[in-house]
Amino acid sequence: MEFDQIREADTAVANAMEGELSRQQETFSLIASENYVSEAVLAGQGSPLTNKYAEGYPGERYYAGCEYVDEIEQLAIDRATELWGADHVNVQPHSGTQANMAVYLAVLEPGDKILSLDLNHGGHLSHGHHVNFAGQLFEVEHYEVDADTGYLDYESIHEHAERFEPDIIVSGFSAYPREVEWERIQEAADAVDAYHLADIAHITGLVAAGVHESPVGVADFATGSTHKTIRAGRGGIIMCDEEYADDIDSAVFPGSQGGPLAHNIAGKAVGFGEALTPAFQSYAEQVVANAKALGDVLTDKGLSLVSGGTDTHLLLVDLRESHPDVTGSDAEDALADANLILNANTVPGETRSAFDPSGVRIGTPGITTRGFDEAATRELGELIYEVIDNVDDDSVIESVRSRVEELSREYPLYE
Numbered sequence: 201m202e203f204d205q206i207r208e209a210d211t212a213v214a215n216a217m218e219g220e221l222s223r224q225q226e227t228f229s230l231i232a233s234e235n236y237v238s239e240a241v242l243a244g245q246g247s248p249l250t251n252k253y254a255e256g257y258p259g260e261r262y263y264a265g266c267e268y269v270d271e272i273e274q275l276a277i278d279r280a281t282e283l284w285g286a287d288h289v290n291v292q293p294h295s296g297t298q299a300n301m302a303v304y305l306a307v308l309e310p311g312d313k314i315l316s317l318d319l320n321h322g323g324h325l326s327h328g329h330h331v332n333f334a335g336q337l338f339e340v341e342h343y344e345v346d347a348d349t350g351y352l353d354y355e356s357i358h359e360h361a362e363r364f365e366p367d368i369i370v371s372g373f374s375a376y377p378r379e380v381e382w383e384r385i386q387e388a389a390d391a392v393d394a395y396h397l398a399d400i401a402h403i404t405g406l407v408a409a410g411v412h413e414s415p416v417g418v419a420d421f422a423t424g425s426t427h428k429t430i431r432a433g434r435g436g437i438i439m440c441d442e443e444y445a446d447d448i449d450s451a452v453f454p455g456s457q458g459g460p461l462a463h464n465i466a467g468k469a470v471g472f473g474e475a476l477t478p479a480f481q482s483y484a485e486q487v488v489a490n491a492k493a494l495g496d497v498l499t500d501k502g503l504s505l506v507s508g509g510t511d512t513h514l515l516l517v518d519l520r521e522s523h524p525d526v527t528g529s530d531a532e533d534a535l536a537d538a539n540l541i542l543n544a545n546t547v548p549g550e551t552r553s554a555f556d557p558s559g560v561r562i563g564t565p566g567i568t569t570r571g572f573d574e575a576a577t578r579e580l581g582e583l584i585y586e587v588i589d590n591v592d593d594d595s596v597i598e599s600v601r602s603r604v605e606e607l608s609r610e611y612p613l614y615e
């Protein structure tokens with residue numbers, strides 16, 4: 201991968217881009233919300249489509265010259281429809297957060313009530329945190345996972361809904377390792393006549409491949425990111441029944457966005473096409489198999505996993521019992537020094553702060569893209585443990601780093 205054209209025009213940007221490429225090649229991303237897209241998706245995103253204004257939707261644009269953009273957006277829509285089986289799909293949201301914003305705009309009024317999972321228990325800022333527009337415009341209450349098991353407590357969600365009478369219940373999470381029973385949340389929404397938004401940002405790919413139960417056709421709306429477990433480039437997506445199609449489309453454009461990012465939509469079209477192949481099915485299965493293998497190794501070593509394990513692409517490690525003197529940030533920093541990139545994360549019942557929480561979140565989408573199977577993942581698990589157990593020992597970190605460097609050459613990226 202060359203940056204010659206950029207270098208000719210702008211050395212400073214070219215240098216930084218080359219640095220980032222090397223960083224990605226020499227490290228492994230274990231950030232649960234990250235992945236590596238194909239070079240075809242990259243080419244779609246870095247294309248002349250960035251020049252085109254196309255406010256509106258295929259066949260109904262406010263600008264001339266949209267015939268090819270129409271074709272591409274329609275391909276993205278058709279492929280998404282096939283992947284997730286929704287009646288209606290909008291592929292224009294610039295991000296998962298924008299997708300959620302459009303759903304709120306479509307069905308809520310300022311001051312309406314949102315019931316969603318607490319951020320410290322695995323929720324997301326856009327589900328109503330006070331620093332986010334959703335927390336500022338709406339009245340928000342949060343449900344929590346069960347303090348003992350780490351699992352969602354569907355009965356308490358139901359009770360909370362009866363008490364709070366929300367206008368919308370948000371499900372779908374940033375750091376919840378277990379399969380979600382969408383029907384049970386739908387029952388809580390039905391009981392109080394609330395909408396149900398299932399935000400599958402993290403598990404879009406797992407749902408598309410059928411390795412996680414789908415909320416499409418159960419919840420009123422499903423939103424997602426297109427760059428986490430599905431490798432279609434940075435962006436968002438909304439799926440809904442036909443009855444909400446017009447409201448959702450108007451809430452995206454003109455309600456909350458201007459011209460769509462046609463180049464990103466080209467990336468989505470290409471990535472969705474890739475996800476329709478049998479290879480993607482095997483990929484998604486391997487993502488989960490690797491997460492389980494990693495969970496087994498870390499548990500055997502004595503680390504405590506929230507909910508005791510995983511059904512998905514991510515693990516949430518609670519360090520408080522096994523390593524009371526190691527915070528999530530200590531672990532994140534030491535692992536980064538060993539070229540293993542993940543993020544510190546709050547855990548249910550968090551006793552520290554969001555800036556220096558008690559856990560780390562580990563995801564397998566990226567390493568699986570790079571070819572890891574369970575055996576390779578188990579070795580990586582041993583290395584992760586070595587570092588967590590020796591965060592202050594430079595020689596241990598150095599020796600893990602040199603093994604990671606070897607592995608990064610064995611499992612290359614963008615050769």
Ligand SMILES: Cc1ncc(COP(=O)(O)O)c(C=O)c1O
Pocket residue numbers: 233294295296297298323324326372373374375399400401402425435436
């Ligand atoms: C559950 C959930 N929703 C929404 C988002 C936001 O996605 P984006 O970063 O594309 O805005 C995330 C991001 O991690 C997420 O985990």
